[in-house]
Amino acid sequence: MMKTVAFILFLLVNLKSFGQESKKPSxxxxxxxxxxxxxxxxxxxxxAKTKTTDAELDEIAKLYGNQQLIRKVTSYNKTGTEAAFKQTLREMVETGTVKGNDPFEWxxxxxxLPEIKTLVRQLETKASFIEDVKALISPYSPATLPVKARACFxxxxxxxxxxIGGDDTxxxxLQxxxxxxxxxxxxxxxxxxxTIQQVGERHRTNGKTAANPPKHIDNAYTLLANLWSEGSATLVGDFTKIKQPGGFSKEQQEQYDRNGQRSRQNFALFESLxxxxxxxxxxxxxxxxNIGFTVAFDETSYFMGYRMAKVIEEYRGKDVLAGLITKDPIEFCQIYRAIYTxxxxxxxxRFSGSTEAILTRMEAWKDKL
Structure with missing residues (x-):
């Protein structure tokens, strides 16, 4: 039986990293x-092989990351089961293609494959990877909120x-x-x-009695919460800041540009939703x-939230965005509204009058959801 060696690297910010003491700034x-x-x-x-075995496929399918992948694919394609994972992967290995349904896009x-292997080698050997990531997220994250997370490639x-769900993974x-x-x-x-937003949400709601809001409140809250979470994250990982973009980054920058050119339409679309x-x-x-937050419509609401987050950063500063991690998502819209006022x-x-009216009525549920 093949023994899969999972390359798992722990980086504890306040302990030792790569054999050296890492002092975390306050x-x-x-x-x-x-x-x-x-x-x-x-x-x-x-x-990279031409043959495989049932035992080998079973072991690979049971790996933590591949179980996450199977759950995700199944959520939007019911044929993406564990059995299909193994069957189509075997077909890809032994025939060089998948003739029928290919839910895992092998x-x-x-x-x-060559590019993926190059990237994995970089991740394995580049000690600065996590520091590069931290440099982007630290200004937008509260210093007092302890976070444990798993990045699964x-x-x-x-x-x-x-x-997936509340899992901090x-x-x-990589393909x-x-x-x-x-x-x-x-x-x-x-x-x-x-993940930091999820930790902040648990911190905010810890000890609260679960609310049972009317359907219209719950539906509106879901859209507003995603507007904040995706908009803020799109600012934190802002691809427009990359000066010499690779192929993937160029595609992302084009999406930022397209949505930037239709910002007012993006606002109008989200407000209609x-x-x-x-x-x-x-x-x-x-x-x-799906209309606002998936690629079906170019993730338009990500970029409405991104524009709002940029305005808050410009007029109130990064610390205010960091503070929103442990506050009700409605606060994101209220701060933006206060700035343009x-x-x-x-x-x-500006928001439309109907959106402002909805936000005013949502205030009664603020910090209860």
Whole structure:
């Protein structure tokens, strides 16, 4: 039986890192981050072969990261089961292709195999990786909030980066990155920030009695919470700051540019979704979410939230954004609203009257959800 050696590197910010004492400045968050390359290594090593066994496939499928991948693929494609993971992976290894349904996108992985291997080697040997990520997220994170997170590097599936439930693990699909190391740093910063947001949410709601809001409040809150979380994370991992972008980073910068050119339309679209969520009891929240926060419509609400976060950073500072980690997401919109009210002569996109009315009515539920 093959023995899979998972390359797992622990970086404890306030202990020792790479054999040297790491002194954490008081302004930096207290983070312990585990990097797990085991799943990516196992699959890429297998794809370099021409034969495999049931035992080998079973062992690879049971790896922590690949279990995360299977759960994610199954969430949007019911054929993406563990059995399909093993069957299609065997087909890819032994025939060089997947003729039928390919829910884990092994053909795309195989095509990028040399680039993936190069990137994994960089991750294994580049001691500064986690420091590069921390440099992006530290200014936007509260120093008093201890965070433990696991970064799991995978290959396969359609998602670029994802988290599942309340697990403090964020997952990144390396076949989407190619050999763009700097792009990976920014993507990991985005996903790690979501983990910090999850920790902040637990801290905020700890000890509270669970609220049972009306459906329209719950639906509106879901959209507003995602507007804050994705917008803030898109600012933390801001691809526009990369001066010499690789292929993946160029694609991300093009998405920033497209959405920047239609900022007012992005606002109007999200506000229409919010209006429907709040006022229409028959509205399908999943479809509203998909319009605003998935690639089906170019993740337009990510970039509305990003623009709002940039305005807050400019007029209130990074510390205010860091403070929002442990506050109700509605506060994100209220701070933005206060800024454009204070500076009416600036080029700041204002909410519509109906959105302002919804936010006012949501205030009664602030800190209860």
């Amino acid at each position: 302004s930096q968050p207290d983070m312990a981050i585990q990097l797990d390359f085991g799943s990516a290594q196992a699959v890429t090593n297998l794809l 053909k795309a992985v195989k095509a990028k 995978l290959v396969g599936g359609g998602a670029l980066g994802f988290t 964020f997952n990144v699909a 989407k990155i190619g050999d763009d190391y700097e792009g990976l740093v920014y993507l990991v910063a985005h996903e790690l920030y979501h 919010l209006f429907s969520a709040f006022h229409d009891s028959t509205a399908n929240l999943s479809e509203l979410y 204070q500076f009416p002569d600036k080029n700041i996109i």
